[in-house]
Amino acid sequence: MRYLTSGESHGKQLTTIIEGIPAQMPLLREDINASLLRRQKGYGRGKRMQIEKDLVEITSGVRHGYTLGSPITLVIHNDDYKHWTDIMGEDPLVEDSDIRRVVTRPRPGHADLNGALKYGHRDMRNVLERSSARETAARVAAGAIAKTLLRELGIEVCGYVKEIGGVQAREITELSMNERQGIAERSPVRTLDELAAQQMMEAIDNAKKNGDSLGGVTEVYVEGMPAGIGSYVQYDRKLDSRIAGAVVSINAYKGVEFGIGFEAARKQGSDVQDEIAWDQSRGYYRKTNRLGGFEGGMTTGMPIVVKGVMKPIPTLMKPLKSVDIKTKETFHASVERSDACAVPAAAVVMEHVVAFELAKAILEQFPSDQFSTLQTAITQYRDEIRSF
Numbered sequence: 147m148r149y150l151t152s153g154e155s156h157g158k159q160l161t162t163i164i165e166g167i168p169a170q171m172p173l174l175r176e177d178i179n180a181s182l183l184r185r186q187k188g189y190g191r192g193k194r195m196q197i198e199k200d201l202v203e204i205t206s207g208v209r210h211g212y213t214l215g216s217p218i219t220l221v222i223h224n225d226d227y228k229h230w231t232d233i234m235g236e237d238p239l240v241e242d243s244d245i246r247r248v249v250t251r252p253r254p255g256h257a258d259l260n261g262a263l264k265y266g267h268r269d270m271r272n273v274l275e276r277s278s279a280r281e282t283a284a285r286v287a288a289g290a291i292a293k294t295l296l297r298e299l300g301i302e303v304c305g306y307v308k309e310i311g312g313v314q315a316r317e318i319t320e321l322s323m324n325e326r327q328g329i330a331e332r333s334p335v336r337t338l339d340e341l342a343a344q345q346m347m348e349a350i351d352n353a354k355k356n357g358d359s360l361g362g363v364t365e366v367y368v369e370g371m372p373a374g375i376g377s378y379v380q381y382d383r384k385l386d387s388r389i390a391g392a393v394v395s396i397n398a399y400k401g402v403e404f405g406i407g408f409e410a411a412r413k414q415g416s417d418v419q420d421e422i423a424w425d426q427s428r429g430y431y432r433k434t435n436r437l438g439g440f441e442g443g444m445t446t447g448m449p450i451v452v453k454g455v456m457k458p459i460p461t462l463m464k465p466l467k468s469v470d471i472k473t474k475e476t477f478h479a480s481v482e483r484s485d486a487c488a489v490p491a492a493a494v495v496m497e498h499v500v501a502f503e504l505a506k507a508i509l510e511q512f513p514s515d516q517f518s519t520l521q522t523a524i525t526q527y528r529d530e531i532r533s534f
């Protein structure tokens with residue numbers, strides 16, 4: 147299974163083409179729209195999210211609520227495009243007028259300068275339009291299909307916020323998947339700790355007041371993955387490494403941890419490895435889950451627990467110094483609009499990119515031209531490993 151996205155932030159639309167989804171899997175537009183709506187929410191977002199109402203149009207690969215096995219094309223229209231038609235149109239300009247609002251002032255922390263140097267763009271709008279995290283809407287659409295597939299196989303994935311601007315959510319372990327999903331959904335900052343939520347919002351308000359921005363930590367929790375998905379036999383088949391790559395590919399993500407993560411560096415082996423146990427109904431299981439559901443690039447059958455760190459948003463109302471690529475003069479950047487904090491939205495993005503990697507690994511491991519064949523194969527595999 148693979149997918150590509152296309153589209154500029156203020157262009158006409160975002161497009162996702164996803165290939166490799168089994169035929170005859172139930173798929174509803176509403177499921178994708180629910181994911182898109184969740185990505186748009188979250189305290190700290192800027193004015194753009196009030197303009198957009200992300201809704202998907204499925205233009206291929208699905209008929210009467212079922213997949214065909216052919217490539218699925220998903221389109222999300224940018225409502226903001228109507229304000230940008232002059233600037234984003236494809237026709238050649240008659241003359242080089244200021245209608246293009248040429249961008250010559252790169253923002254520290256964004257893709258502007260490196261993209262300009264690489265592609266030779268003297269108007270950095272040509273960079274920022276595609277490097278924008280607007281593209282994550284297209285990735286969430288692909289991930290929503292992966293989530294549908296996983297759900298049909300009894301696998302649930304939930305993303306939420308662990309930390310914003312140094313305010314940490316308490317560790318809340320005794321929650322069912324349903325409770326996690328419900329609490330995260332109701333929280334304005336998508337955290338499971340309702341007390342910390344208030345402090346996180348205050349931290350965002352303060353940063354915003356100072357013209358600054360905040361990052362944080364998001365976590366994705368997965369239940370229902372059978373043991374042995376992924377592989378140890380080749381570096382590029384290790385599922386934890388694929389997940390790590392997918393998480394760091396999200397705009398502004400800088401790191402990943404599985405289970406206790408970096409804490410493992412400060413502990414003894416006996417406090418890190420998870421002891422193996424067995425009982426008739428569960429088969430093999432671990433008494434603890436410090437490694438977050440992975441050993442040897444494969445799932446252990448325990449819940450997958452993966453964290454990602456998002457840096458603060460680069461576009462700042464508080465000016466940072468940069469250099470104009472036309473005049474070479476130092477300037478203090480000033481901008482019109484931006485998110486102050488997008489960590490809650492990013493938790494939804496992370497949930498969807500992780501779901502995609504899990505679904506992809508399952509489809510590589512089991513026969514999957516037809517969805518019912520996949521379901522039968524997974525059920526049989528679960529029985530086999532339970533009685534192994």
Ligand SMILES: Cc1cc2nc3c(=O)[nH]c(=O)nc-3n(C[C@H](O)[C@H](O)[C@H](O)COP(=O)(O)O)c2cc1C
Nearest residue numbers: 256257277279397398399460461484485488491492
């Ligand atoms: C959901 C989401 C929303 C974002 N919103 C903004 C924003 O409004 N302004 C901004 O400058 N960066 C925003 N970013 C971050 C930039 O897209 C990102 O920093 C940029 O693409 C550079 O990539 P890098 O930080 O991974 O190096 C957002 C990221 C995410 C995931």
Ligand SMILES: C=C(O[C@@H]1CC(C(=O)O)=C[C@@H](OP(=O)(O)O)[C@H]1O)C(=O)O
Nearest residue numbers: 194195277278279280283397483484485
């Ligand atoms: C549009 C989205 O996020 C955008 C990501 C983004 C960036 O630079 O990454 C910059 C902002 O866009 P604009 O410059 O139009 O205000 C965000 O709103 C979205 O998440 O759908």
